[in-house]
Structure formats: structure tokens, C-alpha cells
Amino acid sequence: MITALYDLLAPAKLNLFLHVIGRRADGYHLLQSVFRLIDWCDTLHLELRRNGQISRSDLGPALPADDLCLRAARALQTASGTPLGVHISIDKKVPWGAGLGGGSSDAATTLIGLNRLWRLDWSREQLATLALQLGADVPFFVGGRNAWVEGIGEKLTPIELPGAAYAVVKPEVAIPTAAIFSSPLLSRDTSPAIVADFLADTKSFGKNDLQRSAQAHSAEVSQALSLLEHHVGASRMSGSGSAVFACAGLAPGASAKSEGWQQVLATLPQTWTARWCHGLDDHPLSGWSKD
Numbered sequence: 001m002i003t004a005l006y007d008l009l010a011p012a013k014l015n016l017f018l019h020v021i022g023r024r025a026d027g028y029h030l031l032q033s034v035f036r037l038i039d040w041c042d043t044l045h046l047e048l049r050r051n052g053q054i055s056r057s058d059l060g061p062a063l064p065a066d067d068l069c070l071r072a073a074r075a076l077q078t079a080s081g082t083p084l085g086v087h088i089s090i091d092k093k094v095p096w097g098a099g100l101g102g103g104s105s106d107a108a109t110t111l112i113g114l115n116r117l118w119r120l121d122w123s124r125e126q127l128a129t130l131a132l133q134l135g136a137d138v139p140f141f142v143g144g145r146n147a148w149v150e151g152i153g154e155k156l157t158p159i160e161l162p163g164a165a166y167a168v169v170k171p172e173v174a175i176p177t178a179a180i181f182s183s184p185l186l187s188r189d190t191s192p193a194i195v196a197d198f199l200a201d202t203k204s205f206g207k208n209d210l211q212r213s214a215q216a217h218s219a220e221v222s223q224a225l226s227l228l229e230h231h232v233g234a235s236r237m238s239g240s241g242s243a244v245f246a247c248a249g250l251a252p253g254a255s256a257k258s259e260g261w262q263q264v265l266a267t268l269p270q271t272w273t274a275r276w277c278h279g280l281d282d283h284p285l286s287g288w289s290k291d
């Protein structure tokens with residue numbers, strides 16, 4: 001029997017564009033977006049606890065006491081009825097309040113890992129249904145493929161994307177997603193698009209409808225957009241911010257040694273984070289779930 005799983009990667013995502021096309025009766029927004037996995041990852045370790053207890057320790061920065069990994073583990077334990085428990089250690093590298101989906105990805109990696117550790121043999125679809133109760137972004141990370149995303153984030157169509165490098169900057173400010181969705185500045189009536197519209201221009205299709213509200217929430221978002229725009233190229237926010245990115249070109253041509261990126265690193269405020277990322281095709285654990 002497996003008793004521990006080490007070094008499970010939980011990758012972040014970028015929203016290459018994000019349109020708000022409507023709102024549901026319960027207040028959740030109907031979106032269209034393309035989610036791209038990137039190689040900026042948290043690392044999780046899962047150790048079996050036969051007494052059924054679920055616990056966590058933080059190897060990096062401290063997380064909220066009741067973080068998404070614990071909530072994911074408890075939800076799976078209850079839904080499956082397993083008598084087993086787990087100790088989860090997290091090395092947090094992806095900044096939160098960033099629109100990079102770090103917490104959602106941790107939750108998805110927990111579900112995928114525990115499905116194996118607890119020998120549940122749930123299908124990916126079953127895991128995704130449970131994932132949606134944890135957050136709108138979690139099913140995407142369980143799906144494990146770059147996707148055209150609709151609904152509130154749960155309708156996923158896998159999509160092939162070219163290899164690409166992204167310059168990503170996270171200002172100091174952390175932006176709470178709910179505040180951006182409830183902003184009076186938010187427009188909720190962008191016309192629906194179809195996948196072919198995006199595929200015709202994967203680098204610059206569409207916009208991020210949440211960007212205006214986030215810029216009003218914090219001037220740092222506008223500063224970060226300008227910094228990238230000036231040194232790298234067309235920039236855009238991911239999710240509800242505050243992280244912004246610029247597609248630096250198709251890999252492997254684009255290089256972190258480029259003068260533009262070196263300028264970004266040299267002029268970045270000390271409290272901000274910047275990272276040169278590559279687009280991934282799959283979640284590193286995507287082979288673990290049954291389709």
C-alpha cells in the first residue's frame with residue numbers, strides 16, 4: 001500500500017482572456033475564458049494517516065488555518081466514506097490574491113493525490129463534480145488540460161495551445177475575487193464568442209473584463225500593466241488580478257535573458273514578484289485520473 005506521495009506539483013494558470021457574458025440568479029457570473037497552465041507551481045506532500053485525521057503543515061508561507069487543501073481533503077473523505085486520513089505539507093510558491101488560481105490548484109492536486117493514496121479509484125468526472133463545490137476554478141485543475149472555459153468555470157473544452165513564454169508580474173497588493181465581481185464598474189454583457197474566434201488569434205484575442213474594476217481597486221495593477229507593456233509587449237491581467245502578464249513569444253525563441261525582461265527585473269518594486277513562465281500542455285498529474 002502507498003503510504004506517502006512526495007513532490008506533487010500544483011501549477012498556476014493564466015486566463016489568456018476573460019469575458020463576462022452574463023450573471024446567474026445566484027449571483028455567480030457566466031464567463032468565457034481560455035485557461036492556460038503554466039510552470040509556476042506549489043509543491044504538496046501527502047502522508048497517509050490511518051487514524052482518519054486530516055492535518056496540514058506549511059513548508060513555505062503560512063496559509064489560512066482552514067485552507068482549500070484541508071477543505072478538499074475533508075470533502076473527499078466525507079463523500080467517499082473512507083476511514084483514512086492524511087497529513088498535507090505545502091510548499092507555497094504561487095502568490096495568492098493573484099488571479100493565478102494557486103489555491104484552486106492546491107485543492108485539485110489534493111483531490112487527485114488522495115484519490116490515489118486512499119485507493120478510491122474515482123473518475124476524473126466524479127472528482128470534478130466535487131471540485132466545483134470548492135471553487136469555480138477547481139474543476140479546471142482536476143481536468144488537467146488547457147481549456148476553453150464557460151459557465152461559471154465548470155464547462156471545460158480541452159484546447160491545444162502553442163508553446164509560449166509569459167512574463168508575469170504580481171504587484172504587492174492581493175485582490176479578493178468577490179470584490180471585483182461585485183464592482184459597479186464591471187460590465188457583464190460581452191457578446192459570446194466561439195472557440196474559432198480565439199484560435200484565429202491566440203496571442204491577442206479578446207480582453208479581461210475584470211481588469212477595469214481591478215485597476216480601480218488598486219493603482220498597482222495599472223503600474224504593473226504599464227511596466228510589462230513598456231519592456232515586453234501587450235499586457236493583460238489574469239483572472240481577478242492582481243497578477244498581469246505579457247506573452248513574450250512562442251517558445252523556445254523567447255528568452256528570459258531578453259533585455260526587456262532584464263529591465264523589468266531591474267525596475268520592479270522590491271515587494272513585487274516577477275517570474276518568467278512557460279505554458280504547459282497538461283497538469284503534471286494528469287495521467288493519474290481515469291477519463
Ligand SMILES: C[C@](O)(CO)[C@H](O)COP(=O)(O)OP(=O)(O)OC[C@H]1O[C@@H](n2ccc(N)nc2=O)[C@H](O)[C@@H]1O
Nearest residue numbers: 027028029104135136137138152153177178181239240
Ligand atoms: C476569476 C477567476 O479566477 C477566473 O479564472 C475565477 O472565476 C474565480 O474562481 P475562484 O477563485 O475559484 O472563485 P470562487 O472561490 O468560486 O468564488 C469567489 C467569489 O467570486 C465570485 N464569482 C466567482 C466565479 C464566477 N464565475 N462568478 C462569480 O461571481 C463570487 O462572488 C464568489 O463568491
Ligand SMILES: Nc1ncnc2c1ncn2[C@@H]1O[C@H](COP(=O)(O)OP(=O)(O)OP(=O)(O)O)[C@@H](O)[C@H]1O
Nearest residue numbers: 067068096097098099100101102103104106177239
Ligand atoms: N492553499 C491555498 N493557497 C492560497 N490561498 C488559499 C489557499 N487556501 C485558501 N486560500 C485563500 O483563498 C484566497 C484566494 O486564493 P487563490 O490563490 O486561489 O486566489 P487567486 O490567486 O485570486 O486565484 P483565482 O481567483 O484565479 O482562483 C486567498 O486569499 C487565501 O486566503
